[in-house]
């Protein structure tokens with residue numbers, strides 16, 4: 256979706272648009288969200304085409320309240336608006352970490368958390384750096400480089416390595432995860448939306464099942480995340496194969512569908528704000544803030560969902576027990592009630608209370624890893640690249656969940672002394 260700024264034209268939309276993936280490839284949801292924040296902060300969206308109606312919350316305060324209050328808003332019936340009927344039971348309920356509520360949520364999250372300690376995350380630094388250099392190397396010949404396509408594989412650098420997944424499968428896995436969130440995008444769909452989703456799930460679940468079966472419980476010392484999960488007892492029993500497969504899927508999806516878009520947004524921002532990036536190059540202390548501001552700016556996870564467990568009054572409306580409630584992170588991250596000059600990208604922004612990683616019990620479990628990966632990407636961009644110029648039209652992903660680029664042609668000018676050859680030599 257486009258990351259636009261005011262002045263916005265009139266936000267023309269039909270309720271069905273909010274669900275439809277293709278709307279986000281071409282229209283301007285920022286104009287729509289700004290209008291909803293101002294005039295309809297608790298908006299009841301009724302597609303009137305047989306699909307179930309749902310609430311749309313767009314203010315930072317309401318988004319945060321819903322994500323924190325798991326006693327009033329459950330994750331057990333699914334957390335994403337998608338083509339699946341919202342009134343259907345969720346097959347991953349209570350089995351997959353994102354689709355559970357505390358206290359069961361804690362039981363599934365803790366083993367994964369223990370495998371993602373700051374030490375385990377820090378150990379990924381060198382492999383990630385090598386992969387970032389591999390990713391940027393082909394761009395340094397001065398030709399046109401599609402940053403969005405190149406970035407798609409980037410998160411496999413951390414999930415693939417951490418989970419011990421064979422490298423020859425990484426490309427297919429990143430295609431399959433893209434299919435699960437862009438099932439209506441002509442570049443990803445195979446047949447219709449449901450068939451695309453079915454095929455992606457089928458291949459990913461099969462793949463993880465054979466990976467899970469290839470680990471023995473005695474292999475925990477091998478160190479990869481899958482072996483550690485396989486060896487762990489939760490509440491006195493090992494995780495079932497289904498729980499292992501679903502939680503591996505959640506980790507892979509969480510990383511793959513989000514991180515690439517922050518990465519390519521960083522490159523686009525460098526082209527748009529050369530002055531700010533000169534400061535970031537000179538002042539290493541600004542890099543942490545720059546990554547946080549890029550997360551706010553790009554907000555790759557556009558929305559999440561919950562279902563109301565009781566009647567809740569909000570802005571004079573009643574969210575009734577059982578109704579689906581969507582919260583829009585991309586909108587919350589431009590909320591003028593929280594952010595000064597929300598439509599300005601500012602590498603010095605502090606404080607920066609963005610909700611790109613969510614808040615509350617489901618706060619992104621991969622936030623530390625993603626932040627490390629983005630920080631390394633920014634460092635390498637500063638080390639290797641002098642200037643970025645747009646080199647053609649960008650295209651946007653057709654997805655109601657993920658705000659992302661599909662193509663981003665750019666031309667990178669390497670810094671003095673940096674060539675593709677010096678990089679290859681450095682890599683040995």
Ligand code: HEM
Pocket residue numbers: 322330334352353354364410414505506507508509510511513514517554555556559560584610611612613614616617618619620621622624625
């Ligand atoms: C820039 C990159 C990322 C962004 C913007 C992002 C965003 C989010 C958000 C907003 C949530 C909250 C969902 C909710 O409240 O229902 C979340 C949860 C989650 N993320 Fe991420 N994520 C990123 C990277 C990652 C990575 C690298 C991983 C894997 C290592 C990951 C795995 C997960 C998982 C498993 C959850 C569910 C946590 C739970 O239910 O307790 N994410 N992410």
